[in-house]
Amino acid sequence: MPHTEVERKYREKLNAELERLRRAVPMLPQSDATDTGAVKPSKSMVLAVAIDYIKELERQRDAAVEEVERLGGKMRFGRAGVRKREDGDA
16 A cells, blocks of 8 residues: 555544544534534644543543532542442442
């Protein structure tokens, strides 16, 4: 396979994953390819906003865990970093 074709496939895969990330982050424009007037965010903007969004979700998770613990619930990390109640309730 020629190098140019390998590079093209690499770029296509990378762009597809960036598009998937853009669609997963609600703070980014959610326009379809049919929206001609919508401005598509740059790749660096997609990454920066996604990082901010993840940090915000982590902050909200930590606040929720603190609230549960403040109310007397004990939490522990379960599979995939999800916190579960120690008494067996999920």
